[in-house]
Amino acid sequence: MNLHDSERVSGVLGSCGCIEVASPDEADIVVFMTCCVREKADTHLYGQVSAMVSAPVPPSGRRLVAIGGCIAQRDGENIRKHMKNVDVVFGTRAISSLPELLVGALEGNGKSVQADVSEDDPGFSSDLPSRRETPWHAWVPIMTGCNNFCSYCIVPYVRGRERDRVFEDIVDEVSRLREDGVREVCLLGQNVNSFGRQRYGSPRFAELLRAVGETGIERIRFTSSHPKDLSPETILAMAETPAVMPQLHLAVQSGSTRVLKAMNRHYSREDYLALTDQIKSAMPGIALSTDIIVGFPGETEEDFEQTLSLVKEVGFESAFTFIYSKRPGTPAAEIDDPTPREVIQERFDRLAELVAQQAFDANQVEFSRTVEALVEGVSKRDGDVLVGHSPKNKTVHFRAPEGVEPDSLIGKLVEVKVEEARTWYLRGPMVGEPR
Ligand code: SF4
Structure with a gap:
């Protein structure tokens, strides 16, 4: 759900003309989407937000920092009180208000703004x-x-x-x-x-x-x-x-x-x-x-x-x-x-x-079977290995056949003959044509 919320934040800001940059250091706006289901995520957030204070200033000369999601919903007031570098805090149902809140923060001369959303908010x-x-x-x-x-x-x-x-x-x-x-x-x-x-x-x-x-x-x-x-x-x-x-x-x-x-x-x-x-x-x-x-x-x-x-x-x-x-x-x-x-x-x-x-x-059980994989990208460990998931959601590794550009297979459905069945992945050659 948090991944999806991040895609919505990206979409909302994109529709206002924002573009993604490669690192937070280059960004005029940094949005942290948060989770409070476990304590560890809480601790990470506060460390990362504090680290933004010493990050290089972007070419525009001003960076806005926003915190959204579950922690923002739960700790809104506290965040505003204790984290002086946070400009915007928005709750779990306030993604649509983000552009307006960012403008409010820009015009508010350093005063942070917050949106909380009540139970009867009709937005989805x-x-x-x-x-x-x-x-x-x-x-x-x-x-x-x-x-x-x-x-x-x-x-x-x-x-x-x-x-x-x-x-x-x-x-x-x-x-x-x-x-x-x-x-x-x-x-x-x-x-x-x-x-x-x-x-x-x-x-x-x-x-x-x-x-x-x-x-x-x-x-x-x-x-x-x-x-x-x-x-x-x-x-x-x-x-x-x-x-x-x-x-x-x-x-x-x-x-x-x-x-x-x-x-x-x-x-x-x-x-x-x-x-x-x-x-x-x-x-x-x-x-x-x-x-x-x-x-x-x-x-x-x-x-x-x-x-x-x-x-x-x-x-x-x-x-x-x-x-x-x-x-x-x-x-x-x-x-x-x-x-x-x-x-x-x-x-x-x-x-x-x-x-x-x-x-x-x-x-x-999958050994020597042919499984279909939806190809998602290349392995982080080995750039020549493609990674996908089988219908049973098992991770599948394979190499692109000779003469086939690995990137051309991303997003395709391919058949892989399982020749190696490890604890967390299956591996083998691709067989047949991708579709
Ligand atoms: S209360 Fe939490 S763990 Fe229980 S069903 Fe709802 S989201 Fe899942």
């Missing part, structure tokens, strides 16, 4: 211009905000309650993107499965998936899915819509029903296992991935063992694993936890090892 950032980073892939927001209030999560406080986009607007946007040459869309929202509840009174995500599939777009992904809202209708729509990729990221967070209850997740271990069984029988071979928090306050060794056993039972092919990060203002932040840091770290390492082993095992 998706109606704003966007400057996509890639011509072949697009983020398409379908809803924003969250009503779930998981006890560790700051999102509902900074992104507000759920708000849906108009169904037809989303489908029209995907049709336009397809006409523009986009091959893959990712439908975005804090809780995509509940799309439609706020605007239409009941969820319409299954219907949306089918309608987006009918636009002719080649690949559809979506994130994030909450297990409690993933309905049988959606599972069926996924299975019956060929463009929906055979991959699902479904955050479980813990394998212990006791911890899930404390997290306010509204499902049990058994519910989650039953749900993933349904998914696997509707879409055999689907690649499941997840998010897991280690060290939630009060997590015992037994709770953690249940997480390990659930990871094995579901057979996740990858997982984002995190050590619990205390977010002030959330209910979980009030719970004291005597568990020593080393114990939590040791649990985290055991989980990471298991996830890596499962990722490796899952990739062996």
Whole structure:
């Protein structure tokens, strides 16, 4: 969602004549888009904004610094009080006001300006211009905000309650993107499965998936899915819509029903296992991935063992694993936890090892198969190696065939014969013609 917000910021400023420069040192305007889901991102932001004070002055002689996104929404007043080099602070729903705020800051002789946005703000950032980073892939927001209030999560406080986009607007946007040459869309929202509840009174995500599939777009992904809202209708729509990729990221967070209850997740271990069984029988071979928090306050060794056993039972092919990060203002932040840091770290390492082993095992299944990859660019480590993603969202590496300019393959769909299956990527020669 933050990546997408940054594209909207870029689009809004671009429509006012701004152009991108190669480094912040050259910029007349620097916009920091922020995230406060974890403590580390908070700390980084303050370091980076302070560093701008000593950055070289741009040729125009004046640099405006703006902070947007979740931290701006949460800490607006404090930022203005304590960070003297910040000119503009804008909340999560105030992207459209940015040009006006920048002009206000320029005219205000060094006085910073702030936009906060109330719950009933009718705007939706998706109606704003966007400057996509890639011509072949697009983020398409379908809803924003969250009503779930998981006890560790700051999102509902900074992104507000759920708000849906108009169904037809989303489908029209995907049709336009397809006409523009986009091959893959990712439908975005804090809780995509509940799309439609706020605007239409009941969820319409299954219907949306089918309608987006009918636009002719080649690949559809979506994130994030909450297990409690993933309905049988959606599972069926996924299975019956060929463009929906055979991959699902479904955050479980813990394998212990006791911890899930404390997290306010509204499902049990058994519910989650039953749900993933349904998914696997509707879409055999689907690649499941997840998010897991280690060290939630009060997590015992037994709770953690249940997480390990659930990871094995579901057979996740990858997982984002995190050590619990205390977010002030959330209910979980009030719970004291005597568990020593080393114990939590040791649990985290055991989980990471298991996830890596499962990722490796899952990739062996792809060995000697031919997989389709959407080519995204060249490898950061080796300029001759191209990188793409398979339908199951596995990273695929290959070299351009002799005589083919590597750049000409970016944005194309190619077939790769897997001759090497590592933990985090597949590798092999390209076969056939790109399309
Ligand atoms: S569903 Fe996701 S965004 Fe919403 S409160 Fe829970 S973790 Fe946060």
